[in-house]
Amino acid sequence: MRRRPGIGGLQNAAAARDQYRLLGENVAKLRTDVLKEQLSTFRSQLEDFARKHKNDIRKNPAFRAQFHEMCAKVGVDPLASNKGFWAELLGIGDFYYELGVQIVDICLATRPHNGGLISLEDLCKLLGQRRKGAREAVSEDDCLRAISKLKVLGNGFEVISVGKKKLVRSVPTELNKDHNEILELAQGQGFVTVDEVQKRFSWSSGRATDALETLLEEGLAMIDDGHRDGRRRYWFPCVSSVSSYAGDTL
Amino acid sequence: MQTLGEFKLPHFFNYPPYFTLQPVRDTREKQIQLWKELILDYCRTQKVFVIGLDEDFQLFSNPTIERSLSHEAREAFLSALVLEGRAEWLDKGHRKCLILWHRIQDWADLILHFVKENGLEDSVMTVEEIRSGVVSRETELHGMDRTILMRALKLLEHKGKLAIFKGTSADDEGVKFSI
Known part of the structure; x- marks a missing residue:
């Protein structure tokens, strides 16, 4: 459009701009409306679904895990707020808070025994024992969710992976790579010796002893000098199975 | 679970390191606590009044895992009981110990x-x-x-x-x- 001089030209240009803007706004509004509608449809369907399968979600740990996964995919966190409709609908927030409190309890109670590191498996078992009366079964997935909620407290509840096992850490101890490798090795028999550590990782005896001494001081390991062969064994309560001995620490 | 006669043994009794006196303070305190409870419990139910440190006392060894307590460990656990008024040494050499499950x-x-x-x-x-x-x-x-x-x-x-x-x-x- 050729620009014409004069006040009329300016007014025309302004009018055209207004028109364009109006059109733009309309389009945007239309899109938002569609999106809003889609969202509300989706939300109501999710609600319907949750309502319909409420009992399954509450009682069946596997189903619950799948529901969580589905929610995560579409960016909904049923645990985000205890006041939200999810909590009211499912009581699911309370469930995890309760679980969280019990997990803290168990971690504290077993800390003198395991130095603040407990395998997820043992934690679940102890949780199961404690919740005998409760209706809902608890899975490892539930434990992990509850622990992730505990992170808000900032007090270093953390899940670490050592070899195939998942361990829950309730003390701020930093485990370095050496320590992790030893813990992984210990999963085989429940204990290691300095010799084994040296041979397996080709470490100097100083490195092996250092790492083991640190684990000992942190309360994660216990020594055993009672074997016939006279070699000191370092046992790790956090990787031995709970059923064999630790059940009475609570 | 393992038993001695009718006495139910705690799980830690089958975990070998509990038979070695632990060098780290916190761990040792926990260990001593568990042993103190076990000794008192056992003596109360089995009506044992005197423990001789050098004698074969059933609690002091576990054949299943081939471990037994050293003299040092036995003395440490009993001394902890003495400190609490739940036991008394009968001799200066600390060879015999009177267990007071009731004060x-x-x-x-x-x-x-x-x-x-x-x-x-x-x-x-x-x-x-x-x-x-x-x-x-x-x-x-x-x-x-x-x-x-x-x-x-x-x-x-x-x-x-x-x-x-x-x-x-x-x-x-x-x-x-x-x-």
Whole structure:
């Protein structure tokens, strides 16, 4: 459009701009409306679904895990707020808070025994024992969710992976790579010796002893000098199975 | 779970490192705590009054896992009980230890209770009768250690609840209750 001089030209240009803007706004509004509608449809369907399968979600740990996964995919966190409709609908927030409190309890109670590191498996078992009366079964997935909620407290509840096992850490101890490798090795028999550590990782005896001494001081390991062969064994309560001995620490 | 006779052993009894005295303080405290409870529990249910450190005491070794407590560890656990007033060394060399799953005061209370239950408030009994007589059968006093019984009786004498009088031999020491 050729620009014409004069006040009329300016007014025309302004009018055209207004028109364009109006059109733009309309389009945007239309899109938002569609999106809003889609969202509300989706939300109501999710609600319907949750309502319909409420009992399954509450009682069946596997189903619950799948529901969580589905929610995560579409960016909904049923645990985000205890006041939200999810909590009211499912009581699911309370469930995890309760679980969280019990997990803290168990971690504290077993800390003198395991130095603040407990395998997820043992934690679940102890949780199961404690919740005998409760209706809902608890899975490892539930434990992990509850622990992730505990992170808000900032007090270093953390899940670490050592070899195939998942361990829950309730003390701020930093485990370095050496320590992790030893813990992984210990999963085989429940204990290691300095010799084994040296041979397996080709470490100097100083490195092996250092790492083991640190684990000992942190309360994660216990020594055993009672074997016939006279070699000191370092046992790790956090990787031995709970059923064999630790059940009475609570 | 492993048992000794009818006694149920705790899980830690099967975990080898609990048979080695732990060098790290926190871990050792926990270890000692568990052993103290086990020893008291075991002695109470099995009516063991004296533990000899060098004798074969069932709790001090676990054949299943081939571990037994060192002399040092035995002494450490019993010393912890002594510190709490739940045990006493019978000799200076710490070879024999008297286990007080009831404190002397509690034993004294048991005796008073026994006397009242049986209407013996003004009676005379021999010490042996209290330990092994017909009247005390079915009570905790039955079969109790003589040393502990004498200590409890002396405590009661001190409080004026009874008078101990000597016979010709140790066997016929007697007690006159006056409660």
